[in-house]
Amino acid sequence: MTDSVLVQAFIYLAAAVLGVPLAKRLGLGSVLGYLLSGVIIGPFALGLVGGEGHSVMHFAEFGVVMMLFLVGLELRPAILWQLRRPILGLGGLQVAGTTVAVAAAALALGVAWRPALAIGMILAMSSTAIVLQSLAEKGQLKSPGGQSAFSILLFQDISVIPILAVFPLLATSAAQTAAKDAGHPGWLQALMVLGAVIGLIAAGRYIVRPAFRLLAQTRLREVFTAATLFLVVGIALLMQLVGLSPALGTFLAGVVLAESEYRHELESDLEPFKGLLLGLFFISVGAQIDFAIVGDRPAVIAGLVTAVVAGKLAVLYALGRGFGLDRPSRWLLAFSLSQVGEFAFVLLSFGVSSKVFGSELASPLVAVVALSMVTTPLLLILLERVILPRVTSTAQRPADHITHQDEAVVIAGFGRFGQVVGRLLRANQIPSTVLDLDPNMVELLGRLGIKVHYGDAARPELLHAAGCDKARLFVLAVDDVEASTRIAEHVHRAYPHLKILARARNRAHYYALRHAGVQHIFRETMGSALEMAAETLHQLGVRAYTAQRMTAAWRRHDERALQELESLWGGDAGVYFAQARSMLQETERLMRAENPEVFREVEAEWDNDSLRDEVLEAVRAAGAPQPAAETPPAPETQPAAETQPAASPSAAPTPPE
Template sequence: MENSLLANAMVYLAAAVIAVPIAKRLGLGSVLGYLMAGIAIGPWGLGLISEVEHILHFSEFGVVLLLFIIGLELDPKRLWSLRRSIFGWGGAQVGFVAAGLFAAALVFGADWKVCLVAALGLSLSSTAIALATLQERNLMATPAGSAGFSILLFQDIAAIPMIAIVPLMGAAAVEGAGGGWTDALKVVGVIATLVVAGRYLMRPVMRIIAKTDMREIFTAFALLLVISIGLLMQSVGMSMALGTFLAGVLLADSEYRHALESDLEPFKGLLLGLFFIAVGMSVDFGVFVTQPGVVIGLLAAFLSIKIGVLYLLSKPFDIPPSQRLYFAFLLSQGGEFAFVVFGAAATAGIFSAPVSSLLVAVVALSMVTTPLLLVLHDKFIAPRFIAMQQRPDDEIEAQDNPVIIAGFGRFGQIIGRLLRANQIGITVLDHDPDQIDLLRKFGFKVFYGNATRIDLMHAAGAAKAKALVVAIDDIEDSIALVDAVRREFPDLPILARARNITHYYDLMDRGVTVIERETFEGALQLGRSVLRQLGFGAFRARQAAMKFRAHNIKTVHAVYPYYKDQQQMISLAAQAREELEAMFARDAEAMRTNRRGGWD
């Protein structure tokens, strides 16, 4: 294929569009999709892009843009607030994992520089894979998610000095210590110049550009800054990555940071994807073909050491036992910065070409194993922890309280507190052990158990109770309980909470007549407050809210016979909006002709 920018861009984008959806469909994630795309179009795939020089240049450009975005998102205040977990947990993870890998590598008699650089590079995990997994599973707020985020942030910072140190080690080996120190002093001088220029020149220049009111010029200046600083760092013999990161940090500390983030956010995922495509293209699978036993052995040893160290560290990191293996699997792979560290080591002459290719293949394969390990955890390990933590239902002595509340979350608690304040006895059923233990400390009579079990309902006194309040969070469990009670206790009055309008109609289908939508009344009261804030009199605001309430309830019941007919529902909803608009228009006309002040 003719080597041209547009032709290469077409190949990259076509490969991504085809491979990523397939990977997502198979549950492998987008990162592996990009890697597969790179492998497919690279020298060991279809060979559509075969020039090694162009592959390396493209990969370097992807790293430059990736590091710029990381620096742009590094808020100094946020970094300071997380300093203990970032530098404590992150430093411990990188230090202990690197030490374990370094010791294991020395056993095989390799040169200490090779062992050290390999151990440092392999101690890093993939920020893209780990954070994407946490966000997809909504686990960022869990102990494992918080620890993982802090460690990944530290790794992103630690990768910068790693990348900077590797060329110095190579220079010292070739030129002697004097040359290495000279290069180090040059780097320090350039960094000091960048910091001073960023503090005193950056803001005025960006202010001038911002006044042009041309967003594309603003973004162009940011890219110009990134490229120029990167080239400046390269001119003193350093990787462009360090300068790019510094450029991002300088922009993150400016008042224009959010404008830049909003401009670049749509491109963030694509830039990361392009980086992984380049990584996939650069993997030398010839090493795996010629030395499959060596590659598999190194991969197994690397994963065993890293997972083992991470698991041991999870306890002092305050991660609960049920999440420790998940935490270890999540960070077990090699990271995207390992490719950069190994590339710098190969350029500096620390790694030979075969060693570099072997380590790159191990890192790439470790990325492939991560989703497989997480699937293994979900299928076999997590269910065992859930079964171990499952507590048996409480033995309930016969109760004779007039009210039974099924579900004692934020909705059920308000009802229970109101009844208890008026000295009305309640029996509460819930299935959250931690919630139950907490409520018992405050004197509530709460029992652990599945409310849909009829024997528990009998023990709770359902046969004699005057009311059952269904406040269960899960809609399916709520409906199942209503069905069970209707069969066994047909005379027991049911008052239910509806999570949404469909749930509301499902409850009506079962003959429940007292139903409250969980957000409706609260939203209505807040709406009244908004009207008062805007100058409405108290009487007028209350009248508007009550009319809206009555009209809404009337509309809900009018739509109910047709709620399974989508076309009819749309027509009725449109008609209801027109009627409500007409009502408020008449109210406004009446207010103009009647100047009485209402309650005010």
């Protein structure tokens, strides 16, 4: 048993590892890669996987659940509310319109009205997995077309509930058998659903967040990951219990947690699971396509697939037009949602068991559904290469996007240092995404109404989730030297466009950051030490402005020395070498290097002694007594000021005694 599980895992993973990169390289997208891999390892090609495909698919459907949870995390309730019109209007009309169209076609083909209606509803569904995955891959999720597609998918997910309820009523003969399945009277069912939803929202607010805080305090990443999975699985089970779609339930939970400080952490925890499961799902869809049926009546199946896809496409295009989408968005919407969704598999088998229709109708339809899924990646390629270039040439500006404001600044580390940066930005209404690893800090700031996300900024997935690909600046303010250097290296490599501003602990760290490619480095105690030095001078009686200038001059000198010394620290070995060097030695060397020449500039700029001497010298040379000042001596061609900022102080000779 264990062996066979391992062998299966090996086969599926091999299919993914070999098929997907190949498909991507050929420009086919990952979804098609998975599907084709599935076909190849399936019973009709290599036959490496067989009967268990169905159960694998059930298991893999959990990837869809996770995906909707993740989608929910991205959607704050406010944004969801903004989408109410497309969800209800666009989604409602799509489901209704497609149902009617398909049912009418089925009637015309001689199917009785009840099964025809049921088939209409089944084929109205689109594949959340394929659509979201494809759109995300193309970066289209937040475009107007992508948002509309998402709205429709959401409505479809909701409408699965009433569809499941209606099916038994459509049963031709033994209608009663399935009606029992629901188990509860309608009102109780409704009450349970309502209770579950309210419970979900309340739990999200009052239980999950404190629980995650506690877990975060343990600082055990795997426990946090386990808790995340536990949460999603639990919600899915609860939803199944009350008869809601698990995907819908987890989506809701995601929305509730979208405002939480653990959002990014949850995202990065689930991302790999979701990806793997979705891949598995696509592979099993591919493996499930029954080529025996296709082989029996290839023309019929091909005709059905074409008709279904074309029909759905037409309805979607008309709706996109009706809802005022511009032409590229309309095409994107129509092409992306033209397949039939994974839920059709469930509904088809439910339809058979509820005796809505027989398996002689269902089996070819399963093949049609699976094949329609394969068409989507192909259609999207067609869209991208052929249609979009034509329709966009009309240079129509896309309608206003419903996108999130992607923050321009990511701040990693919100301790004493990062806080100052963050608060200053906040005071100036510059939104930033903040990451911090200390749950107590995250909680405290949360209470103060500052949005801080919990998570280890050294994790690449978290950096991605925080929006590093879209941000402009990365403020690296974590206090751990090792982590800081690692993050700098990763960010510089993975997001070359992102400008990094880094806090350096000490010289060694400074050089390490330089080595990592950071341009803007701030030695953490330098600023305050200089301020203190300036105030010390001030307290000694030096004028504030002069103290300021002395400090600034010294700082320039020190920065120069720092940079000149960089070569001494050497390339890769530099960091180690720097750390090995004793502090004392370093201090001594720096102190010895101190040079009073630094301040010559400060003095010289305001030094009017030279000018004054020049004036008096000229007076003396002229042999004139003091009153001769009436006729101004030559040097005063320069603006006669008491003290004056001479352009080139060095031009004036050192004043004689």
